[in-house]
Amino acid sequence: MSAVWARVPGSKSLTNRALAIAAMADGVTELDEPLVSDDTTAFANALVALGVPVERQARRWIVTGMGGAPRLRSGGVWCEDAGTAARFLPPVAAAGGGAFDFDGTDQLRARPLRPLIDALRALGATVEPAGDGGGLPFRLVSDGLKGGELTLTSRTSSQYLSGLLMAGPLMANPLTVVAPELVSRPYIDMTIALMARFGVRVTESGPDRFTVHPGRYVGTRYSVEPDASTASYVFAAAAVTGSEVSVNGLGSASLQGDSQFVDVLSRAGAEVTVESDRVTVRGPRRLRGGFTVDMGPISDTFMTLAAIAPLADAPIRITGVGHARLKESDRIDAMAQNLASCGVPVRTGPDWIEISPMDPSPALIHCRRDHRIAMSFSVLGLRVHGLVLDDPACVSKTFPGCHAELARLFGGDR
Ligand SMILES: O=C(O)C1=C[C@@H](OP(=O)(O)O)[C@@H](O)[C@H](O)C1
Ligand SMILES: C=C(OP(=O)(O)O)C(=O)O
Numbered sequence: 001m002s003a004v005w006a007r008v009p010g011s012k013s014l015t016n017r018a019l020a021i022a023a024m025a026d027g028v029t030e031l032d033e034p035l036v037s038d039d040t041t042a043f044a045n046a047l048v049a050l051g052v053p054v055e056r057q058a059r060r061w062i063v064t065g066m067g068g069a070p071r072l073r074s075g076g077v078w079c080e081d082a083g084t085a086a087r088f089l090p091p092v093a094a095a096g097g098g099a100f101d102f103d104g105t106d107q108l109r110a111r112p113l114r115p116l117i118d119a120l121r122a123l124g125a126t127v128e129p130a131g132d133g134g135g136l137p138f139r140l141v142s143d144g145l146k147g148g149e150l151t152l153t154s155r156t157s158s159q160y161l162s163g164l165l166m167a168g169p170l171m172a173n174p175l176t177v178v179a180p181e182l183v184s185r186p187y188i189d190m191t192i193a194l195m196a197r198f199g200v201r202v203t204e205s206g207p208d209r210f211t212v213h214p215g216r217y218v219g220t221r222y223s224v225e226p227d228a229s230t231a232s233y234v235f236a237a238a239a240v241t242g243s244e245v246s247v248n249g250l251g252s253a254s255l256q257g258d259s260q261f262v263d264v265l266s267r268a269g270a271e272v273t274v275e276s277d278r279v280t281v282r283g284p285r286r287l288r289g290g291f292t293v294d295m296g297p298i299s300d301t302f303m304t305l306a307a308i309a310p311l312a313d314a315p316i317r318i319t320g321v322g323h324a325r326l327k328e329s330d331r332i333d334a335m336a337q338n339l340a341s342c343g344v345p346v347r348t349g350p351d352w353i354e355i356s357p358m359d360p361s362p363a364l365i366h367c368r369r370d371h372r373i374a375m376s377f378s379v380l381g382l383r384v385h386g387l388v389l390d391d392p393a394c395v396s397k398t399f400p401g402c403h404a405e406l407a408r409l410f411g412g413d414r
Contacts, residue, residue, distance in 0.1 A: 003246040003280055004409055006234040010035035010224035011256055012398050013187060016043045016084040017194045018222050020092055020166050023052040025065035025198055027219030034061045034224050038397045042080035046089055049075050050100075065219045069096020069170055079104035079136070081328065081369075081397055086136060087116055087159035091167035094125045094142040103137035107369055111135060112326055115153040116160040122150045123171070147171030151178045154208075156326055158184035161210070162191040168212030169200050176211045183323045186257020186297050193255050197222065226250050228258035229372075230399045232304040235262055235281040236379045237410055239270045240308050244282040245409065251277040261301040264293055268305075268312060289314035289357065296320030299331075300372060302353075306335045307376035309355035310344040311383060322351030328397070329368035338365050338377060342384070362386025371397040378402065382410050 015034045020043075022029035034040060036056075044054045044061065051072035053064040070093060077093065077100055079085035086104055093100045103109075113135035117127045125142035129135070145167065154161050161179045165188075168175035182188065188210070192202045198217040205211045226249045238245035250259055252274050262279055266272040268291075269284035289312030295302040299321045309316040324331040332353050336346045342360035346353065360380065367374040367389055374395050381387040395402040 003244045006231070006245050006247050006409055007401070007405055008226035008231045008234065008247050008250070009037070009399060009401065011227040012037065012039050013084065013190060014194065014224050014255065015040045016082070016088065017162070017166065017191060018224065019043055019047060019054070019061070019063060020088050021194060021198045021217050022063035022065055022219060023047050023050075023070060024068060024092065024170060025217035025219040026067045027065050029063045029065060029219040030221045031061040031063065032221065032223040033059055035227060035398065037400055038080065039082040039084065042078070042082045043085045046077050046079060046085050049077055050089070050093060063219070065217070069093070073098030074100065076101045076103070079108055081105050081108050083108065083111060083157070083159055083327070086111070086113060087157065088163040088166060090116060090120060090140055091145070091163045092170075094120055094123070094140055095145045095167040095170035097142050097144045100140045101137065102140060107328060109136045112156045115156065116163065119150055119152050119160060119164060120145070123147065145171045147173035147175045149176040149178070151180070154179040154182040156183070156323055158182060158187045161188055165191055165202055165210060165212055166195060168202075169215055169217065174212060174214055176205065176209065178209045180208050182208050183296060184299065190255045190257070225254060225256065227398065228254060228256035228261065229300040231279070232258060232261045232301040233375045233379050233399075233402065233406070234409060235265055235279070236304045236308050237382055237406060238281045239265050239268065239283040239287060240311055240379065240383050241410055242283040242285065243410065244280060246278055246280040248278050250279050251275055258298050258301050260298055261304065264295070264301075264305055267291055267293065268316070287312040289316045292317040292319060294320040296323070299324045303331055303335050303372050303376040304379065306339070306353055306355055307380045310339065310342070310358045310360050312357055315354055315356045317352060317354040319352040321353070328370035329373060331370065331373070334366070334368050334370060334373045335376070338363070338373065341365070342387070360384045360387070365389050367391040367394050369394050371395045371399065375399060375402050378406055382406065
């Protein structure tokens with residue numbers, strides 16, 4: 001059997017970090033192969049609303065750095081559905097100073113933001129929420145951020161810490177953040193690596209204690225890796241169809257924690273080869289279950305595993321994913337309800353889900369406007385006829401070409 005090459009678009013997390021950092025840099029940044037999707041378009045539009053020129057060519061985005069904070073000192077910042085926009089951009093805007101109205105869709109309004117609001121206040125900004133004070137929408141008024149040391153609740157998301165660290169070099173004093181109970185740690189390593197790529201150093205000066213060293217970002221040419229969370233769907237699809245799929249540009253040096261998803265597939269019996277610049281997965285005759293796996297650090301991929309778990313020969317228990325209840329949907333509940341609709345035995349707890357083997361029956365899948373619920377069940381749909389997504393288009397948040405690519409690689413018309 002010969003490997004098929006999957007076309008996996010660029011990483012959302014790397015694209016949006018690079019955009020934020022490039023906006024603050026000295027000089028011009030050329031981003032090659034950025035992700036073009038709802039989340040990155042929303043992020044780029046938000047930067048434009050803050051006065052940062054972002055020129056979008058087909059496979060290259062060019063950002064003219066501000067040599068500091070964005071130029072505009074007032075305006076509305078629409079974050080749409082993007083958690084990264086709502087968590088990364090307020091610290092950047094506040095560091096420059098001005099008055100900004102942040103808002104997003106009802107889905108984003110429902111997601112937590114309070115720890116970031118508290119941190120911005122501790123750094124000297126005024127945040128006036130329009131609602132109950134927990135999240136969007138809010139008005140941010142600032143005269144610059146003072147920096148110094150603060151403690152940040154990071155139990156619900158790592159994105160607050162990423163946003164604060166990236167804005168750190170613009171603050172009056174060096175920023176140190178203590179982030180106890182930090183979830184999604186690989187995303188902080190990604191933030192630190194990308195800041196270093198643009199010339200600013202962050203050190204871990206104690207457990208969960210991060211210090212941003214004084215410095216300036218320098219614009220550069222940066223090529224975005226394929227998105228490892230997106231790649232999980234094509235790898236899982238290979239695993240359940242007994243085929244072999246490779247993704248180029250992802251490999252042992254990936255900056256994305258979700259590249260570790262293939263290790264989980266390997267525990268489930270897939271043959272996995274990780275090279276320096278390529279990952280290949282070959283599906284087993286039947287998936288192997290009978291294990292428990294902590295997917296807390298790579299929680300965007302837990303639904304990919306949960307969706308295919310009924311096809312395994314024994315139960316699979318996924319733990320450590322309580323924070324996935326606070327994303328585009330309550331993902332533990334969304335997976336449990338939809339799998340149960342397919343007749344699959346599922347048990348859940350506050351931060352875990354256990355799926356037992358069963359031939360899934362046809363069902364209508366309620367995506368809850370969550371791209372990853374739609375994409376995960378699209379993979380299961382390669383093996384189960386009659387799975388119908390109520391909202392196939394919601395995949396555009398991170399992978400607009402998802403259905404076409406799965407059809408190209410594995411046949412069928414989803
Ligand atoms: O920093 C990032 O780019 C992200 C961090 C993760 O969120 P949490 O830190 O909220 O778990 C992840 O789920 C999200 O898709 C992207
Ligand atoms: C959680 C996600 O997105 P975000 O938090 O960036 O909106 C995701 O893409 O799965």
